[in-house]
Amino acid sequence: MGKSIDLHMHSYYSDDGEFTPEELVRKCSDSGIKVMAIADHNSVRANARGELEAAKAGITYIPAIEIDCTFRGVNLHVLGYGIEYESPDFAEIEDNIAAQGAVASRQMLQATRKMGFQVSEQEMEELAKNNFNKDIWTGEMFAEVLLDKPEYADHPMLRPYRPGGERADNPYVNFYWDYYSQGKCCYVEMEYPDLEQVVDIIHKNKGCAVLAHPGVNLKGHSGLLEPIIETGLFGIEAFSSYHSPEQAAFYYDAARRNGLIFTCGSDYHGKTKPSICLGGYVSLVPDEEILGQLGRLMGR
Incomplete structure (x- = not known):
């Protein structure tokens, strides 16, 4: 049985995304996704269109963004869920990064x-x-x-x-x-906001800050997880297309142990990542357990 929740996908408002918000909603509908979030890189532009189209399709839509940031010299991605996406704070982030x-x-x-x-x-x-x-x-x-x-x-x-x-x-x-990633020969350094600043911006705008696919960004830096959590994160994306079952279990346990929510997402982009499909993440729990977490998220 396919998964009915996918909280991490990208539209063409992301530099590496392929589809319009409306196309993503249709693809979610065709894939049996009932709860979705478009979390574009440093941009909230997809949310108004995605929210409107999702309502027509009978899909629950959670406004979102994925923000580049740094912590102790390591580049990270932080997801913001349930945000007031019309806030000028997010437009400022987009303009700066662009x-x-x-x-x-x-x-x-x-x-x-x-x-x-x-x-x-x-x-x-x-x-x-x-x-x-x-x-x-x-x-x-x-x-x-x-x-x-x-x-x-x-x-x-x-x-x-x-x-x-x-x-x-x-x-x-x-x-x-x-x-082209951090530390590689074609990497070009950019000035991203600090993790603490991003967490504050998301929470200030009624959202929940969630650490995205830590199995990728914390590779070789696993000791940073605990101090990262101490910055005030609300959750961890435990279930990701990039996580092995062992990694999923580790981050699921870390979230529960620290009283955080755990989320799920494919990080679907389209042609940039052809092996990734909507709902195609490693999950160790029923959708109902994840939905219970979303109740905490939306109740903030």
Whole structure:
């Protein structure tokens, strides 16, 4: 039986999302999702449209956002649920990150060229022409351009991301993680708000701050979990497409032990992560138990 709750998906308002809010609602309806949240990167633009369309489809909609932040030098993602999304606080976050992203995109282009790949601004602009943020290019977009170039069909650096390769399950995002994420050769540093500031902004706007997919962001930094919780988080995304059953159990137990809620989400993007489907996360509890947690979330 499929899952009926998915609280982590992205629309085209995210730099790496593919679908409109309305399309996501229709996909959720087709997938049997009864409770959904569109949590775009540093943007709340999808919520009004998603909420309206979900009501028509008989789906419970929870307004959300996913905000980039830092804690002790480590980049994290924090989900904000039940937020008053019309607050200017969220527009300020979006404007700040978008402005930095446009500059960082050109620096990433130079870093990609330093790896030996020939990529032009025109090629990146062509790929981004239908995106909401046309001036922002992501590591996933560089991967899409490079993997589509005939002259690189047999390039050894790209071989793992092609069909049959060990990184071919989600080739675009895997290429991003391998070359453009924090600490990698094409990484461009941006100034994200501190975790404590983000938690305060979310809670100030009647939302609940939830640590997103910690199995990804805390890899190699597991000792940070307890001090992160002490910043005032309301919950942990225990059930994620990125978590193994063992990781899901660990973060589920951590949430319960610390009196936090536990949430679930696929982190569905569309073509950026083709192996991820709506509702396609590892869960160890019935949907009814998760719904009980959402009662606490919505009751704030």
